[in-house]
Amino acid sequence: MRRALLLLALALPFSAQAAEPVKVLTSFSILADMTRQIGGDHIALTNLVGPDSDAHTYETTPADGKQVLAADLIVENGLQFEPWLDRLVASTETHAKVIKASDGVLPRTLEEDGQTIPDPHAWNSLANARIYAANILKGLDAVDPAHAADYQRNHDAYVAKIDDLLKVAAKTFGSLPPGNKRIVTSHDAFGYLGQAYGIEFIAPQGLSTEREATAADVAGLVRQIREQHIKAVFMENISDSRLLKQIAEESGARIGGTLYSDALSAEGPGSTYLGFYRSNIETLGKALAR
Numbered sequence: 001m002r003r004a005l006l007l008l009a010l011a012l013p014f015s016a017q018a019a020e021p022v023k024v025l026t027s028f029s030i031l032a033d034m035t036r037q038i039g040g041d042h043i044a045l046t047n048l049v050g051p052d053s054d055a056h057t058y059e060t061t062p063a064d065g066k067q068v069l070a071a072d073l074i075v076e077n078g079l080q081f082e083p084w085l086d087r088l089v090a091s092t093e094t095h096a097k098v099i100k101a102s103d104g105v106l107p108r109t110l111e112e113d114g115q116t117i118p119d120p121h122a123w124n125s126l127a128n129a130r131i132y133a134a135n136i137l138k139g140l141d142a143v144d145p146a147h148a149a150d151y152q153r154n155h156d157a158y159v160a161k162i163d164d165l166l167k168v169a170a171k172t173f174g175s176l177p178p179g180n181k182r183i184v185t186s187h188d189a190f191g192y193l194g195q196a197y198g199i200e201f202i203a204p205q206g207l208s209t210e211r212e213a214t215a216a217d218v219a220g221l222v223r224q225i226r227e228q229h230i231k232a233v234f235m236e237n238i239s240d241s242r243l244l245k246q247i248a249e250e251s252g253a254r255i256g257g258t259l260y261s262d263a264l265s266a267e268g269p270g271s272t273y274l275g276f277y278r279s280n281i282e283t284l285g286k287a288l289a290r
């Protein structure tokens with residue numbers, strides 16, 4: 001039987017054989033989920049930085065190089081989030097099409113250590129998630145035009161769910177009491193969310209978890225929390241919570257819970273991007289309503 005199938009496959013013209021799933025490689029868990037939602041059964045997906053893991057500090061392995069080489073499509077975030085993947089692509093003679101999911105996003109920029117750098121955490125805005133979905137759709141269409149209609153349908157269904165969640169976010173954040181909306185997280189991952197809903201996020205570590213907060217940073221933040229009556233401090237699913245707990249203790253601030261910042265969780269509500277975002281809306285909404 002197997003032999004018969006093989007012979008049949010050899011006899012078919014090239015286009016019919018292309019029914020084999022497209023090999024897609026994503027850089028981190030959020031893109032993996034979005035790409036899976038749109039690619040459905042037509043893609044075979046491999047992801048590099050998994051759930052609850054930190055892409056800022058990721059170190060590539062020789063096995064990652066093989067995945068880059070084998071891929072038909074590589075989906076990365078862009079905005080300088082994955083310099084390690086760009087290096088890997090440059091050092092490998094891959095035939096893969098490489099796309100940046102954040103292409104077309106209006107980037108926030110920050111001054112850090114005397115340099116202007118883009119904020120890569122664009123996925124923390126649902127409006128940007130729509131742009132991500134459109135770019136992933138375009139990428140899949142380019143490498144697998146035969147399934148464009150299916151990708152379009154999956155994309156449209158996914159964007160409808162993003163739009164539903166946009167309404168939930170607008171309702172939750174729109175009904176908060178006016179005034180103080182300052183909160184602390186360990187690294188600066190929520191600027192796009194803050195921009196959308198008028199919440200001010202303050203972080204001792206800055207834009208990347210690579211940077212360690214100095215004793216002076218921590219002391220300054222403790223002072224700021226006391227002076228500005230900051231509502232709560234939040235832990236992140238990708239970060240060690242010790243620094244945040246220390247800051248909460250020294251400043252007397254409440255711990256508002258755990259936010260999903262740069263990665264999905266392995267299981268539970270945060271294991272999809274939409275679940276991750278919904279959980280953050282609820283956690284933030286509760287802390288800011290008090």
Ligand code: ZN
Nearest residue numbers: 189207208262
């Ligand atoms: Zn980050």
